[in-house]
Each structure stands twice: as C-alpha cells, then as structure tokens.
Amino acid sequence: MKQHRLAAAVALVGLVLAGCDSQTSVELETPAQKASYGIGLNMGKSLAQEGMDDLDSKAVAQGIEDAIGKKEQRLKDEELAEAFGFLQKRSEERMAKLNEESAKAGKTFLAENGKREGVVTTDSGLQYEVLTKADGAQPKATDVVTVHYEGKLTDGSVFDSSIQRGSPIDLPVNGVIPGWVEGLQLMHVGEKYKLYIPSELAYGEQSPTPAIPANAVLVFDLELLSIKDSAAKDAATEE
Known part of the structure; x- marks a missing residue:
C-alpha cells in the first residue's frame, strides 16, 4: 500500500463523513448523491481490506475541515509521514500473514482432494x-x-x-x-x-x-x- 493511496482513501472517506451527521440525514436521490455514496462505499471496502478497522472518523472529519477551512494543520508533515509509514508496515505484515494462511489452506485442500x-x-x-x-x-x-x-x-x-x-x-x-x-x-x-x-x-x-x-x-x-x-x-x- 502506498502512502498517497492511503491518504487519498482516507480523504475521500473523510469527505463522506464530514458531509453528514447520521445515516438519517443522507439523501440518495440524484446521480451525484448516488455516486458520492458509491465513492464512500468503495473506499470503505478498500480500507477494510487494508486492515483500517481502527480508523477514527472524527479525526478524519477534522482533517477535512481544517484543510477546507485553510486552518493550520494540527500535525507536522513528519508526524503524518511516520503515521502513514506505520499503517503501511502494518498492512504489509497483515497481507503477508493472510497470504501465508491462504497458501497453507490451499495445500491442505489439494492434499485431501487428491485422495478422492x-x-x-x-x-x-x-x-x-x-x-x-x-x-x-x-x-x-x-x-x-x-x-x-x-x-x-x-x-x-x-x-x-x-x-x-x-x-x-x-x-x-x-x-x-x-x-x-x-x-x-x-x-x-x-x-x-x-x-x-x-x-x-x-x-x-x-x-x-x-x-x-x-x-x-x-x-x-x-x-x-x-x-x-x-x-x-x-x-x-x-x-
């Protein structure tokens, strides 16, 4: 996972989160609204696959609000780079574990299937x-x-x-x-x-x-x- 990919995904999810207070306030009538929902849905799935199950929605919304309002950012670039690096490493480790488990399960399946x-x-x-x-x-x-x-x-x-x-x-x-x-x-x-x-x-x-x-x-x-x-x-x- 690349840093810019993660940042883009978080930003798009943040836009969705910042744009509504609850599910009841969301309208999905116009093509733009439906497309907006689709963006959030796809990005949510992508983040879930990347292991981002501890995403802080309030922090995401705050980052979007600060950027749109041209406010001073609350974290230095170095701190953000460190955080993204941590998430990237965690995602790589998670994927390596899943790949290993998948390979092991595949070998087990073939060994048993070959006996039929x-x-x-x-x-x-x-x-x-x-x-x-x-x-x-x-x-x-x-x-x-x-x-x-x-x-x-x-x-x-x-x-x-x-x-x-x-x-x-x-x-x-x-x-x-x-x-x-x-x-x-x-x-x-x-x-x-x-x-x-x-x-x-x-x-x-x-x-x-x-x-x-x-x-x-x-x-x-x-x-x-x-x-x-x-x-x-x-x-x-x-x-």
Missing part, C-alpha cells in the same frame, strides 16, 4: 476429474478453443462464469493461466472437466481481482465446446 476417487493429480500438481467423457479432437497449445466455464474458490464462491453470462468464449490455449494450458490439452472436444488448480499454476500472490485472494486454489468447471477451424483443418488434411 476419480481425481487425477498430474506431475505439475494440477488436479482434475472427468465429468463428461467424449471422443472429440484434443487441442494443441497453438490452437484457439471455444469453452464454457465457471470459476470458484474452494469455499464455492463463484468469481467468474461464462455459464452465468450465457455466452461461451474463444481463447488461445497458450494464452491463459498454466493450469488451463495443461488442462485444456488433456481434454477432448465435448468433454467436461473439473480442474483444481494450485495457486502456482494460477495467479499466485498477484491476484487480478479482489474476488480471488492471493495464493488461492481455483476450481473450474470447464467444457471444451470446439477447436476453432478444426473442421476446416480436418477437411484440408483429408484432401
């Missing part, structure tokens, strides 16, 4: 089970495929789903996370697999979205619908 009948574990650590078997063609790393999928965390929380959107997607086999690259090449067109992807074959500590915690094991229901232009390729081969 029908679950196959590859040399890379990828786990899969065949839900629907078929005899179609198998894609290569250089192919583009059409798939339906639903991605979940190990607790069942859905973070992405083409199935829910009702629209399959086309993607290059070698342009996705390593767990998918390997899993897709095991599949035949028409098959449905369930993939259990270790974090090192997914996103590791660099999660692309807050919906996926760092070091998370990802579970995908994956259906291989087709290999793009595979019919044309087969016809050309026969000729």
Whole structure:
C-alpha cells in the first residue's frame, strides 16, 4: 500500500463523513448523491481490506475541515509521514500473514482432494476429474478453443462464469493461466472437466481481482465446446 493511496482513501472517506451527521440525514436521490455514496462505499471496502478497522472518523472529519477551512494543520508533515509509514508496515505484515494462511489452506485442500476417487493429480500438481467423457479432437497449445466455464474458490464462491453470462468464449490455449494450458490439452472436444488448480499454476500472490485472494486454489468447471477451424483443418488434411 502506498502512502498517497492511503491518504487519498482516507480523504475521500473523510469527505463522506464530514458531509453528514447520521445515516438519517443522507439523501440518495440524484446521480451525484448516488455516486458520492458509491465513492464512500468503495473506499470503505478498500480500507477494510487494508486492515483500517481502527480508523477514527472524527479525526478524519477534522482533517477535512481544517484543510477546507485553510486552518493550520494540527500535525507536522513528519508526524503524518511516520503515521502513514506505520499503517503501511502494518498492512504489509497483515497481507503477508493472510497470504501465508491462504497458501497453507490451499495445500491442505489439494492434499485431501487428491485422495478422492476419480481425481487425477498430474506431475505439475494440477488436479482434475472427468465429468463428461467424449471422443472429440484434443487441442494443441497453438490452437484457439471455444469453452464454457465457471470459476470458484474452494469455499464455492463463484468469481467468474461464462455459464452465468450465457455466452461461451474463444481463447488461445497458450494464452491463459498454466493450469488451463495443461488442462485444456488433456481434454477432448465435448468433454467436461473439473480442474483444481494450485495457486502456482494460477495467479499466485498477484491476484487480478479482489474476488480471488492471493495464493488461492481455483476450481473450474470447464467444457471444451470446439477447436476453432478444426473442421476446416480436418477437411484440408483429408484432401
């Protein structure tokens, strides 16, 4: 977490806090009011993720009031820098602990899951089970495929789903996370697999979205619908 990011978040939350005395005084009718609420809501979630559960709302409001009123600030820049540095260090330590716990939980899940009948574990650590078997063609790393999928965390929380959107997607086999690259090449067109992807074959500590915690094991229901232009390729081969 950067100091300017924390400062900006606190300032925006402060604006919301300073602008109302209680929930009953808040009006959410106009687009500007709704957007204002959205800013406060998003920043509140961000601060909660950063571990800012001891934020002093009165101190935040006082800082906003002093700045808007062009009053002399009550703390020196050096004191503020020290405070932000403390919060940054605390946030980093908290995230490191959460990452460690997530990695440990993922290893435990995979160790138990790998014992289930029908679950196959590859040399890379990828786990899969065949839900629907078929005899179609198998894609290569250089192919583009059409798939339906639903991605979940190990607790069942859905973070992405083409199935829910009702629209399959086309993607290059070698342009996705390593767990998918390997899993897709095991599949035949028409098959449905369930993939259990270790974090090192997914996103590791660099999660692309807050919906996926760092070091998370990802579970995908994956259906291989087709290999793009595979019919044309087969016809050309026969000729």
